Amino acid sequence: MQLNAFWRIITLMKHALNQKPDYEKELRKAGVRITRPRRIILDILTSTEDHPDAMKIFHRAIEIDDSISLSTVYRTMNLLEEMGAIHRHAFNGGPSRFEQAHGEHHDHLIDVDTGDVIEFQSDKIEKLQEEIARALGYDIIHHRLELYGRKSKRPE
Amino acid sequence: MQLNAFWRIITLMKHALNQKPDYEKELRKAGVRITRPRRIILDILTSTEDHPDAMKIFHRAIEIDDSISLSTVYRTMNLLEEMGAIHRHAFNGGPSRFEQAHGEHHDHLIDVDTGDVIEFQSDKIEKLQEEIARALGYDIIHHRLELYGRKSKRPE
DNA sequence: ATGCAAATGCAAATGATTTGCAAAAAGAAA
DNA sequence: TTTCTTTTTGCAAATCATTTGCATTTGCAT
Numbered sequence: 001m002q003l004n005a006f007w008r009i010i011t012l013m014k015h016a017l018n019q020k021p022d023y024e025k026e027l028r029k030a031g032v033r034i035t036r037p038r039r040i041i042l043d044i045l046t047s048t049e050d051h052p053d054a055m056k057i058f059h060r061a062i063e064i065d066d067s068i069s070l071s072t073v074y075r076t077m078n079l080l081e082e083m084g085a086i087h088r089h090a091f092n093g094g095p096s097r098f099e100q101a102h103g104e105h106h107d108h109l110i111d112v113d114t115g116d117v118i119e120f121q122s123d124k125i126e127k128l129q130e131e132i133a134r135a136l137g138y139d140i141i142h143h144r145l146e147l148y149g150r151k152s153k154r155p156e
Numbered sequence: 157m158q159l160n161a162f163w164r165i166i167t168l169m170k171h172a173l174n175q176k177p178d179y180e181k182e183l184r185k186a187g188v189r190i191t192r193p194r195r196i197i198l199d200i201l202t203s204t205e206d207h208p209d210a211m212k213i214f215h216r217a218i219e220i221d222d223s224i225s226l227s228t229v230y231r232t233m234n235l236l237e238e239m240g241a242i243h244r245h246a247f248n249g250g251p252s253r254f255e256q257a258h259g260e261h262h263d264h265l266i267d268v269d270t271g272d273v274i275e276f277q278s279d280k281i282e283k284l285q286e287e288i289a290r291a292l293g294y295d296i297i298h299h300r301l302e303l304y305g306r307k308s309k310r311p312e
Numbered sequence: 313a314t315g316c317a318a319a320t321g322c323a324a325a326t327g328a329t330t331t332g333c334a335a336a337a338a339g340a341a342a
Numbered sequence: 343t344t345t346c347t348t349t350t351t352g353c354a355a356a357t358c359a360t361t362t363g364c365a366t367t368t369g370c371a372t
Contacts, residue, residue: 007288033338035350054329069352074329090249095328109289112297120292125284129303132163132276133265138305141268145301147285149294189369191319210359225321230360251359 007122010106023085030083037061037068041076045086051097051117091117091146107145163278166262179241186239193217193224197232201242207253207273247273247302263301 023042024034032038044052044060052060054073061068077098080086088096091110106119125145133140179198180190188194200208200216208216214229233254236242244252247266262275281301289296 006284007291009292033349035338037351067352071330071353072351075350078330088249090246093244093246093249093252096249109292109294111294118292120288122284122288125281128162128278128281128284129301132278133303133305134308135163136165136265136274136276136305137308138265138267138303139308140303140305143301143303145285145299147289147294147296147299149289149292149296152290152293152295189318191369193320223321227322227361228320231319234361 006124007120010104010119010121023080027083027085032079032083036065037072038076038079040064040068041073042080042085045080045098045100051089051091051099053095053097055095057098089144089146091115092148107147109147109149112148112150162280163276166260166275166277183239183241188235188239192221193228194232194235196220196224197229198236198241201236201254201256207245207247207255209251209253211251213254245300245302248304263303265303265305268304268306 023046024039027038028034040061041057044057054070054077057077058068058070058073061073077086077088077096081088081098085101086098087101088098089108090096091108104121106121107125109118109120110116111118129140129143179202180195183194184190196217197213199220200213210226210229210233213233214224214226217224217229233242233244233252237244237254241257242254243257244254245264246252247264260277262277263281265274265276266272267274285296285299
């Protein structure tokens, strides 16, 4: 795992640290009913490293319980997003892809050939964004930095 | 217009400098037929400061010629994008919004209340992105930086 | 002017996502 | 653990942005 003063890779960190927040308890506390479909979807989300879209989540879900419907997946994603448990991305304008909202904010490098996603974070970039927004008279609500790249021929 | 070593506003620049590339000639040279709908859509694109979506372009177009169809707008946007004459954005995962591809690369600050877009550019951020991608073993094909913000209460 | 390939308008198709509704399940109360 | 009320579900149909098939029209090289 890379680590230096300017930026760091996030992807592997959450699993290395085995951060699996107990969403079930959290959600219940917030008055959300924990149903069978929701529990299954949460499990899928907390145990994957990728950023699946609704259809992919649906397919993984019906392998566990084939009565789950696609609309429930969509409804659950909306619910979890509102509760702040997941984040939604629209890479390249494609279908929404989701990831569990583990603590650290991070940006994404998307492999244009495979769709793979690497998460990283740079305080330096973050700080520059703040500076620019402030100078333009704005407060940043959220932001989105996506690098679309291809594996280098000769990695250094 | 702001200007310093680290970043600059782009939005106003293109109109201040009155950069209206002659897309018609360029496209014709590339073997693209200049039809009435295409001419009208190009005019709309080169004479607006905002980032309209297909529907907005369509409405502006039928004011000039009410026989233009929405599918032609979409087809023309795809064509112009392939020709590199325009850029497509999917802010917030909403419908595609377009802008003429005037020379300078730039990023966007989107006003979450109004949908307004301010264009800016920071070499420093650009350079950091390159660094990160390289360290991860990738070449950047393109990237996307969007700041979503709200006007500060006390602008400085 | 003429001919033919390319572009258009229209309507129907697509893909992602949402919604209405009756039936089923969750959780509080008894 | 049974009952009751409310929420959630599955299904099918609806919606939204966008694309496509096809018969007709148009650009433009000859």
